[in-house]
Amino acid sequence: MLGEMWQFKGRYKILHITWFAFFLSFVVWFNLPPLATTVKADLGLTAEQIKTIAICNVALTVPARIIIGMLLDKFGPRLTYSLLLMYAAVPCIMFASAQNFGQLVISRLLMGIVGAGFVIGIRMVAEWFPPKEIGLAEGIYGGWGNFGSAFSAFTLAIVAGWLAFGAPGSELNWRAAIAGTGIIAALYGVFYLFNAKDTPPGKAYRRPKSTRGLEVTTKKDFWFLMLMNMPLSGILMLVAWRLMKLGLYGTGTMYAIWAALAGLYLFQAYNCWTVNKDLMTGKKRYPAEDRYEFSQVAILELTYIVNFGSELAVVSMLPAFFEGTFDLSKAAAGMIAASYAFMNLVARPGGGLISDKLGSRKLTMTVLTGCMGIGYLIFSQVNNSWFLPAAVVLIMCCSFFVQAGEGSTFSIVPLVKRRVTGQVAGNVGAYGNVGAVLYLNIFSLLPGWLGGSADPTPAIEAAANARFFQIMGVAALIVAGLCFVVLKEPKGSFADAHQGESETVPEPILEPEKI
Structure with a gap:
């Protein structure tokens, strides 16, 4: 290729x-x-x-x-x-x-x-x-x-x-x-x-029967889906609280937004129920070869929190970190911080290529996420006594594992269940933004938590930066452990064609209604 x-x-x-x-x-x-x-x-x-x-x-x-x-x-x-x-x-x-x-x-x-x-x-x-x-x-x-x-x-x-x-x-x-x-x-x-x-010539575009909500193939997975949808509304509630704290509106407006977001979650849950109603009422069951495990979607959502979510957060704070830690000019700190984003050109394709060549997408995801966590924990020790080029090299290494992990995540997403790839990608991608909003709010609140004052001292700022990288590092190591235990190698990971392309996918079996 x-x-x-x-x-x-x-x-x-x-x-x-x-x-x-x-x-x-x-x-x-x-x-x-x-x-x-x-x-x-x-x-x-x-x-x-x-x-x-x-x-x-x-x-x-x-x-x-x-x-x-x-x-x-x-x-x-x-x-x-x-x-x-x-x-x-x-x-x-x-x-x-x-x-x-x-x-x-x-x-x-x-x-x-x-x-x-x-x-x-x-x-x-x-x-x-x-x-x-x-x-x-x-x-x-x-x-x-x-x-x-x-x-x-x-x-x-x-x-x-x-x-x-x-x-x-x-x-x-x-x-x-x-x-x-x-x-x-x-x-x-x-x-x-x-x-x-x-699609390529002669190949049909496969659509789900309904796109109102994500189709699942077991009753247990439906309730798991309901659970994993909660943070998507919860993080927007956090944004509403943050905007209230910044003075955009009052607490009454915030509560109204919260109520609307709770209604949005219920509406989303209703749509998912509509799509999966026959499954949940026992009228439909899926043959084993047409099933997928929602746990695989959930673990990919968590990996995207810790890699893409942390990337957006780090990109936002890194210029100020280098400026304050090493007493650099804004221009110099910005150029150094930009190297983190530049790694996207090679790191994300590199993560996908490693996933293709290593022979195990599960192992690739686990190792890259673990290395990312270790890198963040090491970087949390960086202070003004460090040699600046060493700090730059270290953050570049962190960046490689973060973005290679993103590439590895989306080398698995299209292999979960072909006809709902768009919705799976949408859910996983949304969790990346959940991670970004969560990390950015933690970063903005840490100085106040540690120092208890509106104007934190440089020492408090440095301690907050260190704690921020430690939080991201520990989160990545936890998710790496979950990848090792929960993530499964997708069927046909290294095949010449996607599963079901050359064969007819079995239709769900309709059970007669009980009288």
Whole structure:
């Protein structure tokens, strides 16, 4: 595959135009951070308001990834990705034309939906590549596409400077730069619509009978699904509490949001019941060869919490960490921290390739997650007495294991159950954002917990940083242990074709109703 990858035809064409679609979705999703200080100064925002906008940027990505997964399984990746990219222009133009804080919040909440684009390409790539190559293919898609966030960080401020055209009183035209990313994404959405195909010629696109909720194949798994859906609403309740603490609204509004989120969970549970009603009432049972274990989805959700969730959190705090620990300039600290994101170009494809070549996707997932945990625990000991290059090398090693673990996770996702791949990818992807929101809130609260004051001392900040990396390290080691015990090698992990492609999948057996 490595030798043929540079061909722009057949499945390799689909791979390249799909990872670039993901790349653009991340350019759009992360177009604020490099221009945040300019937006803050231009509109007279406070530091707390900028933090609020940053939280809004990831809030709706959690439910959006679930919904996008459902739409994907029903309508196919070509149409779903094309429409999402076209939609990206809407929140970009809204944000670019905003005149007050409220308008910024609404547009940034809508922007979070664009961050759900990742799950679409997971199924597209799985349709075009066989199981034995799925790790590297998904790794290239995820790693090269994920680089869009780093691309935004390095280029958007420069582009905004060019677009200012030397206008007096404005060094950066942030409005034109942000609107431009959305317009480019929308144009590419049109290109993708006319150039991508859901499946190779002669191959049918397999859809679940219903996309209202995730289909499970045993009664026990239904209740397990209900349990694992709770954190998806719970983390949004945490976001609502955080926004209340930042003064966006009062406690009454927060309780109303909590009630709405509880209703959303019940609505989701009802939809899952509707999809699985015949199973739960005994009218349907699945033959053994058509069953899958939801525990495999659950463990992949946990792995994505500790790898992708920690990546988003570390990317957010690493510049300040290097600046404060080693007394560096903002520019130097930012460049060093950016090396963490740059690893996506090789680490995530590397994790997928290791998963393909090692001969055991379970072992790969376990080892990479364990090494990530050990790396974070070692990095928690970094302080100003360390040799700076040694600290940089260590965080690069951590980054490799984190992003290789992400690649390994999504080398398994398409192999769980083919016809619900979109929904499985959506659930696993949503848990990555659950991890990010959880870790970011822990990081923001740790100084207060340790120091008990509004303005923590440098010593308290250093202790909070160390504790933060220790928490992520211990969490990763726990999940690595669960991978070793719970995770199973998917059937046909290294086959030449996906399970069921060359044979008819047995229909569920309908039991006669008891009279």
